[in-house]
Amino acid sequence: MLYYLFEYLDKTYDMPGAGLFNFITFRAILAVILSLFIATVYGKKIIKYLQKKQVGESIRDLGLDGQNEKAGTPTMGGIIIILATLIPVLLFAKLENIYVILLIVTTLWMGAIGFIDDYIKKFKNDKQGLPGKFKIIGQVGLGIFVGATMYLHPDIVVQHNIENPGTETEIIAKGPTNEFYVKDKAMLTTIPFVKENEFNYSKLISWAGENYKSYVWLIFIPIVIFIITAVSNGANLTDGIDGLAAGTSAIIGLTLALFAWVSGNVVFADYLNIMYIPNTGEMTIFITAFVGALIGFLWYNTYPAQVFMGDTGSLTIGGIIAVIAIAVRKELLIPILCGIFLMENLSVVLQVSWFKYTKKKFGEGRRIFRMSPLHHHYQIKGFHESKIVTRFWIVGIFLAIITIVTLKIR
Numbered sequence: 001m002l003y004y005l006f007e008y009l010d011k012t013y014d015m016p017g018a019g020l021f022n023f024i025t026f027r028a029i030l031a032v033i034l035s036l037f038i039a040t041v042y043g044k045k046i047i048k049y050l051q052k053k054q055v056g057e058s059i060r061d062l063g064l065d066g067q068n069e070k071a072g073t074p075t076m077g078g079i080i081i082i083l084a085t086l087i088p089v090l091l092f093a094k095l096e097n098i099y100v101i102l103l104i105v106t107t108l109w110m111g112a113i114g115f116i117d118d119y120i121k122k123f124k125n126d127k128q129g130l131p132g133k134f135k136i137i138g139q140v141g142l143g144i145f146v147g148a149t150m151y152l153h154p155d156i157v158v159q160h161n162i163e164n165p166g167t168e169t170e171i172i173a174k175g176p177t178n179e180f181y182v183k184d185k186a187m188l189t190t191i192p193f194v195k196e197n198e199f200n201y202s203k204l205i206s207w208a209g210e211n212y213k214s215y216v217w218l219i220f221i222p223i224v225i226f227i228i229t230a231v232s233n234g235a236n237l238t239d240g241i242d243g244l245a246a247g248t249s250a251i252i253g254l255t256l257a258l259f260a261w262v263s264g265n266v267v268f269a270d271y272l273n274i275m276y277i278p279n280t281g282e283m284t285i286f287i288t289a290f291v292g293a294l295i296g297f298l299w300y301n302t303y304p305a306q307v308f309m310g311d312t313g314s315l316t317i318g319g320i321i322a323v324i325a326i327a328v329r330k331e332l333l334i335p336i337l338c339g340i341f342l343m344e345n346l347s348v349v350l351q352v353s354w355f356k357y358t359k360k361k362f363g364e365g366r367r368i369f370r371m372s373p374l375h376h377h378y379q380i381k382g383f384h385e386s387k388i389v390t391r392f393w394i395v396g397i398f399l400a401i402i403t404i405v406t407l408k409i410r
Helices: 002-013 018-022 024-052 078-092 098-123 132-152 201-208 217-238 244-263 266-272 280-301 310-327 331-337 339-362 374-380 385-405
Strands: 188-190 198-200
Touching: 002 018, 002 078, 018 024, 024 078, 024 280, 078 098, 078 280, 078 310, 098 132, 098 280, 098 310, 132 217, 132 310, 188 331, 198 201, 201 217, 217 244, 217 310, 217 331, 217 339, 244 266, 244 280, 244 310, 244 331, 244 385, 280 310, 310 331, 331 339, 331 385, 339 374, 339 385, 374 385
Parallel strands: none
Antiparallel strands: 188 198
């Protein structure tokens, strides 16, 4: 909203300084500052409100050290992350941008699913919360919406063959110019570490006849559904000890902010020889606000946590990360960038599968890990949760660096 106000003041009255709002980097800086302020200052008030309403965490007895001390800690703290993300976005982003709209819808959609789950747990005294099938239905619904929008919306395109790119990167990043050949509506993605790294999903359905490209949505939308479901559940499983999910997600978010900015910038897209995706630069404002909200939330969520994010936060975080990765055509990098989420997911799948298999074969269930998800395995081994979280963050930084170098190393 402030973007439109200062744009009007700049054009109508030539107000000094108003033109700064034309620059993505300037608005991104304002977004991260405001989100940090909201999360840290107003976050404390939200925590006190949750305490007043007795929205405390019910702790299952898993036999972990210090577990009982967490009982009664306010949950549903994901509200802090959502508010601290959306308020700066509404103030500083171009709200007509289709990518910003997708991310706002994702935040509200996944936030609503998580909120309903937490609400049932806390106020209906049902420890199971929202049945898993309804969560899946919600995730599938979001996947259909995102996939269909990516496929159908005219503003979601890529452009190749840059001719005579300009030098004013910030000005060029505002939108497409006449320096390109025709826009490409193809459902493309990026394959990491290979020279010809662009892959068209329509190739997976080339057997369907001459008009096979018209049916690419039959492949693309299920892939989007799978990615959103997997990443949101991975973030949900990672949210098991103080600061782990928020810190890991902040690292992932910073990496995706870089991808969004260079993909939406003519000069850097040309220099790095990557797809130029018009309008994705605007996502940088959303992502920086998101990262600021996560870091601000960590002020209260690091050990010993004063608040937990609950499913309200973890499902929202996963959904946002998945949609950003899809939007910048880097979804095949998710196994690397979101490696922590992947490890947590796999540890649960392997543990459950092996237990069922050995029980059926030997009459006795056996385990690969002492406990799953993976972070609980290390807790059982005697590692303090602060050490586990710090080491997981270090691994997350390492994976983020590997992801970034794919921009150049092929």
